[in-house]
Amino acid sequence: MSLVDAVRIALRAIAANRLRSALTALGLIIGVSSVIVLIAVGQGAQKGVTERIRGLGTNLIFVRPGTAQGTAQTQGARGAAMTLVASDADAIEQAGIPGIAGVSSQINFPAQAITSAQNVNTTVIGTTANYVDVRGVSLSSGSFISPTDVSTRGLAIVLGAAVAPQLFPEEEPLGQTVRLSLGGGRVTFQFRVVGVMAPRGGSSGGLEDSYVYVPVSSVQNRIAFVRNPTGQVNVSQIDIKTAPKADQALIKDQVTALLMQRHNVAEPDFRVLSQDDLLGAASAVSLTLSILLGSVAGISLIVGGIGVMNIMLVSVAERIREIGIRRAVGAQANDIVKQFVTEALTLCLVGGLIGTGVGVGAAVLLGGRAVAGQTMTTVIQPWSIGIAFAVAAGVGLISGSYPAYRATAVDPITALRNE
Amino acid sequence: MIRLEGVTKTYLTGAGAVHALRDVDLEVRAGEFVAIMGQSGSGKSTLMNILGCLDRPTSGTYRLDGRDVGRLPDSVRAKLRGAAFGFVFQSYNLLPRMSALEQVELPLIYQRVPNRRHLAAEALVRVGLADRAHHQPTQLSGGQQQRVAIARSLVVNPRLILADEPTGALDTKTGQEVMQLLTDLVDQRGITVVLVTHEQSVADFARRTLRMRDGMIVEDVVRPSLRAVSG
Ligand SMILES: Nc1ncnc2c1ncn2[C@@H]1O[C@H](COP(=O)(O)OP(=O)(O)OP(=O)(O)O)[C@@H](O)[C@H]1O
Numbered sequence: 316m317s318l319v320d321a322v323r324i325a326l327r328a329i330a331a332n333r334l335r336s337a338l339t340a341l342g343l344i345i346g347v348s349s350v351i352v353l354i355a356v357g358q359g360a361q362k363g364v365t366e367r368i369r370g371l372g373t374n375l376i377f378v379r380p381g382t383a384q385g386t387a388q389t390q391g392a393r394g395a396a397m398t399l400v401a402s403d404a405d406a407i408e409q410a411g412i413p414g415i416a417g418v419s420s421q422i423n424f425p426a427q428a429i430t431s432a433q434n435v436n437t438t439v440i441g442t443t444a445n446y447v448d449v450r451g452v453s454l455s456s457g458s459f460i461s462p463t464d465v466s467t468r469g470l471a472i473v474l475g476a477a478v479a480p481q482l483f484p485e486e487e488p489l490g491q492t493v494r495l496s497l498g499g500g501r502v503t504f505q506f507r508v509v510g511v512m513a514p515r516g517g518s519s520g521g522l523e524d525s526y527v528y529v530p531v532s533s534v535q536n537r538i539a540f541v542r543n544p545t546g547q548v549n550v551s552q553i554d555i556k557t558a559p560k561a562d563q564a565l566i567k568d569q570v571t572a573l574l575m576q577r578h579n580v581a582e583p584d585f586r587v588l589s590q591d592d593l594l595g596a597a598s599a600v601s602l603t604l605s606i607l608l609g610s611v612a613g614i615s616l617i618v619g620g621i622g623v624m625n626i627m628l629v630s631v632a633e634r635i636r637e638i639g640i641r642r643a644v645g646a647q648a649n650d651i652v653k654q655f656v657t658e659a660l661t662l663c664l665v666g667g668l669i670g671t672g673v674g675v676g677a678a679v680l681l682g683g684r685a686v687a688g689q690t691m692t693t694v695i696q697p698w699s700i701g702i703a704f705a706v707a708a709g710v711g712l713i714s715g716s717y718p719a720y721r722a723t724a725v726d727p728i729t730a731l732r733n734e
Numbered sequence: 735m736i737r738l739e740g741v742t743k744t745y746l747t748g749a750g751a752v753h754a755l756r757d758v759d760l761e762v763r764a765g766e767f768v769a770i771m772g773q774s775g776s777g778k779s780t781l782m783n784i785l786g787c788l789d790r791p792t793s794g795t796y797r798l799d800g801r802d803v804g805r806l807p808d809s810v811r812a813k814l815r816g817a818a819f820g821f822v823f824q825s826y827n828l829l830p831r832m833s834a835l836e837q838v839e840l841p842l843i844y845q846r847v848p849n850r851r852h853l854a855a856e857a858l859v860r861v862g863l864a865d866r867a868h869h870q871p872t873q874l875s876g877g878q879q880q881r882v883a884i885a886r887s888l889v890v891n892p893r894l895i896l897a898d899e900p901t902g903a904l905d906t907k908t909g910q911e912v913m914q915l916l917t918d919l920v921d922q923r924g925i926t927v928v929l930v931t932h933e934q935s936v937a938d939f940a941r942r943t944l945r946m947r948d949g950m951i952v953e954d955v956v957r958p959s960l961r962a963v964s965g
């Protein structure tokens with residue numbers, strides 16, 4: 316029997332039992348499409364994280380509180396209290412370490428920004444004047460927080476590009492008053508708008524556009540329950556901008572030595588991370604995510620394959636007589652094997668093809684959609700289609716082989732007598 | 735052409751051994767038309783299955799043109815079935831949802847014969863079903879279905895057609911038509927036909943009649959006939 320004949324016979328058998336074939340293929344369609352979609356989601360998450368880290372600005376080194384092992388999560392100002400303070404940033408800047416082009420520090424906390432008419436949930440970035448230069452951001456109007464604002468704990472605020480029109484849909488924001496409600500409404504401060512950031516856009520800037528910026532010192536020292544008893548200003552991160560082609564590893568070492576000396580500790584109570592470190596950590600996390608999602612999808616593909624095998628076994632049992640007739644007219648055992656394997660394979664490949672279409676379609680539709688407040692990014696990987704297809708073909712081969720082997724064991728005489 | 739020597743077939747069942755064939759000796763020459771008669775359970779079908787290489791004898795030898803085919807491997811026997819034998823069964827044994835033309839093409843698919851359509855159409859013409867080529871079994875009468883089965887058996891140019899009660903499910907008149915068709919194959923194309931039947935009127939088409947009882951051939955009669963036997 317030629318391959319063309321085998322495929323023709325397979326297609327006829329599939330067409331003869333349309334509903335059953337469709338339901339069988341459905342298992343594979345779901346399996347293949349979920350492999351493609353879930354891998355696209357996993358890869359999209361990885362891309363989003365990577366872009367966000369890249370979007371922080373190039374040539375950055377970050378200093379964060381906590382040790383390499385136990386990470387002291389920065390919860391408000393409190394967690395950071397013991398380890399990292401604004402004067403650390405000043406010290407780094409003044410140490411004259413070659414290759415450092417700028418230092419800024421920041422502390423983040425959630426707050427509500429309130430005007431007479433509007434009320435927006437936002438993230439407040441308490442930072443210094445250097446932020447603009449270090450992070451490579453720019454303003455669309457007004458100016459950023461000045462060094463004077465920082466030293467005098469001035470109540471100046473700069474609005475993110477997305478926040479400004481939310482708070483001031485009609486008026487010009489500059490010079491207006493914004494109240495920040497902190498600690499779940501326990502304290503409120505009035506700020507004067509001095510600037511509006513230029514939109515960052517893209518997947519990395521979307522988040523930054525929704526921030527507001529105030530002097531790092533302004534809020535903290537006014538609130539009793541977060542105030543550092545030593546009078547220092549706590550920060551959750553120090554950003555160090557390095558000169559192009561500077562030796563980041565050397566700078567990391569020097570910064571580490573300096574801060575250990577300042578903190579008077581034998582083991583660092585902070586972490587110094589380059590952008591590459593962050594990227595490495597983030598992609599390790601999202602790789603794990605991709606593998607997890609992929610395995611879930613893989614399981615559904617295997618379940619689909621078992622469905623095909625089940626149907627093929629039923630099909631062999633139902634077609635004992637057909638097998639007997641074919642053998643009587645000269646079909647050899649391997650012709651029968653070929654027939655059933657081809658049938659399973661065809662079913663799986665058709666299922667795989669439809670599944671690929673559905674999966675790619677779903678991934679495209681999902682991309683850019685807001686899901687649970689987050690914009691989904693999906694990246695369709697050609698290799699995920701390849702894997703899904705290869706698995707579908709493998710499933711077809713395996714789930715066709717055993718039933719086909721059973722089919723050859725059919726005794727033609729018994730089969731023919733089987734009315 | 736066919737020579738069986740001391741062929742026995744024993745089935746081992748839960749209730750004990752069933753001797754379906756006991757020490758059967760048989761010689762059939764090319765171009766002969768042989769009818770086998772006998773009571774139900776006398777071993778007729780068992781004999782046919784062995785002749786058709788669908789089954790193997792428990793003991794004894796089956797030589798086809800001097801070649802011991804009873805001991806050939808399955809794949810060779812399958813090839814032989816496809817190339818040299820045609821089968822016609824009481825229950826037609828056509829595949830569902832296939833046109834008459836496709837049924838007849840089936841053996842050719844396994845033979846990898848080119849020009850299948852044409853050969854199949856020719857075979858249908860020979861059995862007088864040219865106008866039913868695209869009908870499925872459910873759209874054909876019993877006699878027509880049996881003629882499709884005969885077309886399928888002769889499309890490979892077999893040397894031997896084995897027909898197990900080919901008229902068993904047909905009325906007398908249709909049965910006679912089918913028998914005439916088989917007779918023509920013997921007369922005009924020199925094909926050897928071995929046929930099982932319960933009806934004397936059907937057996938009368940054949941020149942030689944075997945009678946079986948309890949797995950043995952108890953009678954072998956060759957009638958003088960108008961028809962010439964070639965080979
Ligand atoms: N697979 C089998 N297992 C056990 N016994 C069998 C098997 N096939 C046939 N037999 C037995 O062998 C004997 C001969 O059977 P066979 O089918 O050859 O009879 P037959 O002459 O064709 O009968 P009928 O005219 O009813 O078709 C019977 O007793 C039958 O029960």
Ligand SMILES: [Mg+2]
Nearest residue numbers: 778779780898
């Ligand atoms: Mg019988």
